[in-house]
Structure formats: structure tokens, C-alpha cells
Amino acid sequence: MEENIRIPSHVSIIMDGNGRWAQKRGLHRSAGHVEGVESVRACIEAAVETGVKYLSLYAFSEENWNRPESEVSDLMNLMAKSMLNELSAMLGNGIRFIVLGHRSRLDAELNARIDECMERTKDNDRLTLVVFLSYSGKWDILQAAKRFAVELADHPERREELLSCGPEIFDGYLVTKDIPDPDLIIRTSGEMRMSNYLLWQGAYSELLFTDVLWPDFRKDEFRKAVEAYSKRDRRYGKVK
Numbered sequence: 001m002e003e004n005i006r007i008p009s010h011v012s013i014i015m016d017g018n019g020r021w022a023q024k025r026g027l028h029r030s031a032g033h034v035e036g037v038e039s040v041r042a043c044i045e046a047a048v049e050t051g052v053k054y055l056s057l058y059a060f061s062e063e064n065w066n067r068p069e070s071e072v073s074d075l076m077n078l079m080a081k082s083m084l085n086e087l088s089a090m091l092g093n094g095i096r097f098i099v100l101g102h103r104s105r106l107d108a109e110l111n112a113r114i115d116e117c118m119e120r121t122k123d124n125d126r127l128t129l130v131v132f133l134s135y136s137g138k139w140d141i142l143q144a145a146k147r148f149a150v151e152l153a154d155h156p157e158r159r160e161e162l163l164s165c166g167p168e169i170f171d172g173y174l175v176t177k178d179i180p181d182p183d184l185i186i187r188t189s190g191e192m193r194m195s196n197y198l199l200w201q202g203a204y205s206e207l208l209f210t211d212v213l214w215p216d217f218r219k220d221e222f223r224k225a226v227e228a229y230s231k232r233d234r235r236y237g238k239v240k
């Protein structure tokens with residue numbers, strides 16, 4: 001990798017193309033998901049090595065609940081298993097693990113495991129790994145708006161203050177409140193859409209689309225993406 005490049009603080013990935021990777025090899029779609037876990041491992045390592053502080057991964061969308069039941073349960077089982085397998089590595093490598101999304105839709109056992117991993121890694125600070133599970137951008141904005149409305153109703157004395165709030169205050173109602181907005185959002189597999197991902201938080205993210213399927217997206221691809229990011233000119237609407 002080139003030296004003196006600008007490293008994004010938060011890299012986010014829409015991990016897509018597992019099914020096509022498997023189908024190309026005459027395998028069941030779930031084989032693609034299993035192989036995709038290796039790419040997750042590789043990107044975590046690459047993120048630590050390049051100095052990225054936040055790596056977030058879109059692992060399962062609210063819309064993905066509409067997939068066949070067997071695929072949903074394969075994915076949930078893989079999630080639970082990978083979390084258990086990776087816990088000691090996360091502890092050893094200083095990784096703080098966070099899951100964000102519509103957690104009440106997940107089963108109790110998986111939720112308990114997530115809570116345990118989050119609790120045991122909460123003091124780590126080398127890399128924060130955020131897994132978006134049962135997440136969608138619209139769901140997040142809506143749950144934030146509902147909580148805001150409840151606060152407004154419960155505190156009439158704060159009406160003026162709450163109604164004059166700007167986006168920085170509203171940020172605090174989103175599930176990502178403690179996570180900086182992504183600098184770079186990568187989507188694999190050639191699709192060029194957001195699929196209801198970080199709609200609010202991605203307002204000024206740099207976007208990078210690659211044809212590489214997620215199970216083939218390893219360290220080199222991650223480094224190439226960071227290099228490409230460092231050449232982007234982020235203007236935020238201003239004139240330079």
C-alpha cells in the first residue's frame with residue numbers, strides 16, 4: 001500500500017454476492033455465506049493493519065427476513081456460530097464488538113450471545129466492529145422519530161428546545177448514536193444501490209462499488225478501497 005495516504009476513520013461494507021459466488025461453483029447459497037465469514041475475518045485484520053478505527057458490516061437487512069425460512073435460519077446460525085468462534089480473537093486483538101438493528105426480531109438465544117460478546121469486548125479500543133443485523137435505514141430513522149415524539153410529549157417544558165434541534169441532536173436518537181458517520185461505504189458484487197442501509201448516516205459518505213463478490217473480497221481488495229478513498233475530494237457542498 002502507498003505511504004502517507006489518508007485513512008478513513010470509519011469504513012462500512014454492504015457485503016453482497018454470497019449467493020452468486022456459490023451458484024457459480026454449483027454450490028448451495030449457504031456455502032457462499034460460510035465463505036463470506038472468511039472475508040469478514042480478512043477485512044477485520046486489514047482494518048486493524050491500516051489504522052481504520054471503525055469497521056461496520058451490513059450483515060442482514062430488515063428486508064432479508066423475506067428470504068426463504070431455511071436461508072434465514074442458516075444465516076442466523078452462522079451468525080451465532082461465528083460470534084462464538086471469534087470471541088477469543090476479538091478479545092486478543094482489542095476489538096470492541098457491537099450489534100445494531102431491530103434486535104427484538106432476533107431469537108432470545110442469539111440476543112443473549114450478542115449481549116455477552118458486546119459486554120466482554122466493551123473496553124477494547126483498537127477497532128470497533130459494528131455488525132448491522134436486522135437493520136434498515138428507514139427503520140432506524142422511524143424508531144428515532146418515535147422516541148423523539150415520546151420525549152416531546154413527556155416533556156412539554158422542553159418543547160421549544162426539542163423543536164429547534166438540528167441534525168446533530170437527532171443523531172443521538174439513531175441506533176448509531178455513538179458511532180461516527182461512515183467515511184466510506186463499499187458495496188461488493190456490482191449492485192449499485194443502498195438497499196435501505198445507512199440512509200441518514202451515509203449522507204456524505206464516499207461510495208465505492210466493486211464487481212468483486214463478497215467471498216472474494218479479501219485484504220488486497222480492502223487496501224485498494226482505502227487507497228481509492230484517499231484520492232477522493234470531499235467537498236461537503238463547499239467550493240474549494
Ligand code: IPE
Nearest residue numbers: 015016017018019020059060
Ligand atoms: C449477501 O449475499 C448476504 C446477505 C444479504 C445476507 P447475498 O445472499 O445477497 O448474495 P446474492 O446477492 O444473492 O449473490
Ligand code: IPE
Nearest residue numbers: 014015016058059060061195
Ligand atoms: C443488501 O443485500 C443487504 C445486505 C448485504 C445485508 P441484498 O442482496 O439483500 O440487497 P438487494 O435485495 O439486492 O437490494
Ligand code: MG
Nearest residue numbers: 016017018019
Ligand atoms: Mg444480494
